[in-house]
Amino acid sequence: MLSRVALRMAAAPAVRLSRPAFSPALRRQPVAASAAVLPWIRTYASKKNKSDSKPESTQPTSSSKDSTPSQPDDAKTPEAKDDEPIPFDKLPDLTQGIPSTFGEEMASQTKKSKSTLKSEETEGEERERRDPFDSYVSTGEQNRQWWVRVFGYGSLGGMLLGLAYLGRGWETEEEKERHSDIPDGWTPMLWWQRMRARFGDSVSYYQEPSFEKLLPDPDPSFSRPYTLCLSLDDLLVHSEWTREHGWRVAKRPGVDYFLKYLTQYYELVLFTSQPFHAAEPLLRKMDPFVLVPWTLGREATKYEDGEIVKDLSYLNRDLSKVIIIDTKAKHVRKQPENAIVLEPWKGDPKDKELVALIPFLEYICAMEYPDVRKILKSFEGKHIPTEFARRESIARREFNAQLAQRKHSKPSGMAALGSMFGMKPSNMSMMASADGEQSASEAFAQGKMLQDIVRERGQKNYEALEQQIRENGEMWLKEQQAAMEKAQQEAMQNMTGSFSTWFTPKPEEKKP
Helix, strand or coil: CHHHHHHHHHHHHHHHHHHHHHHHHHHHHHHHHHHHHHHHHHHHHHHHHCCCCCCCCCCCCCCCCCCCCCCCCCCCHHHHHHHCCCCHHHCCCHHHCCCCCHHHHHHHHHHHHHHHHHHHHHHHHHHHHCCHHHCCCCHHHHHHHHHHHHHHHHHHHHHHHHHHHHCCCCCCHHHHHHCCCCCCCCCHHHHHHHHHHHHHHHHHCCCCCCCCCCCCCCCHHHCCCEEEEECCECCCEEEEEECCCEEEEEECCCHHHHHHHHCCCEEEEEECCCCHHHHHHHHHHHCCCCCCCEEECHHHCEEECCEEECCHHHCCCCHHHEEEEECCHHHHCCCHHHEEECCCCCCCCCCCHHHHCHHHHHHHHHHCCCCHHHHHHHCCCCCHHHHHHHHHHHHHHHHHHHHHHHHHCCCCHHHHHHHHCCCCHHHHCCCCCCCCCCCHHHHHHCCCCHHHHHHHHHHHHHHHHHHHHHHHHHHHHHHHHHHHHHHHHHHHHHHHHHHHHHHCCCCCCCCC
């Protein structure tokens, strides 16, 4: 027992003495151990947290000199890159100003917008793929859909009721006369026929002429034996548009002479496919003295198969005495036997086609043909001025041959008896001549034909009209202007009077 205590007491100084001697070594052991253990702990932690990532490479040092752990090479590379100098040729030239970054900013914005569009497209596709029954519908949208259905069904019901109402029985005698083939009745077939007839009448309002009689009844004081209808576009005038001048209208050569000469034979009517409000001012400027008294615009035409048609049966004139001159055969397809179709005038200043028609049209009036359609039929497919000149030359040769035979023949007994009593053959002529004109018999004796006599008379009438226009034209225009102003004032007074009657009570009639 004593021996053990003695041994402990002997060993105690040795331990105390050895503690300071061995303390530096003991203090350095944990550092070396930590240097060896620390990489292993980090590798274990990374394996535990990130199973799919690779562990960091560790190189533990066993020597006591390498007390710090080795660092990876990647940690040194950014610093090395930052320390590398930039070549001088790659530096921006600041002597010309700070370089703009606008291109890079716009490129970045474009990329952002494209990415935004892609995201919106994907969102839209996702919305489309959704079930429509799962989408939310607001109360306002539900109300709107309800009203849409109500109006749709109401419109359909009103349409059906309107069609049924069109099939009612005839109410006036005029309707019964117009649809005499459809009697009154309550059968479904008669109801359907009346509905179709009334619907056709309502549609025909926009396809038929505005009036059943486009011209008033002929005035005996101003009557002409024949009626001549003239188109406007590319016949009397030609209009064109250019960037430099805009719209320009050219008058055909000889239009004034054509109108003034033929107004003594024909009732002139302007029948155009242009609206009345566009054609009337142009005609009044071209014809200020109203040689063409009537103007019929698009309102007086028919509309068939997508084409405008001029139906002469609405003119309130005898079609055997009506001639129409146009530039489109489709416009006169209803009465082609009454039509003269010319080539459109495109603005040629040397054109003479219109004036060349005057002898032919004058000859029709001179011969007083009962039906102009027969004479027009004989010129079908031919150039009328050329063909008429050819026929006239043949007739003149025959006339001259007959005149030569009469000169060599002896006078008749009636002529000799008349000469004994001092009577001339001209006094016995059935063709009366105007004062101061050469008689027909004297003209025939001089080799003149009937059309020559008529032409001379027509030329004199034209010259007389020209003289009257020169002397009294300004006075006529002033009177016409005054009459128009008076008519406008009367129309305005009537309009204001009709409005005032709406607000003023009617005067009470005095009882007798």
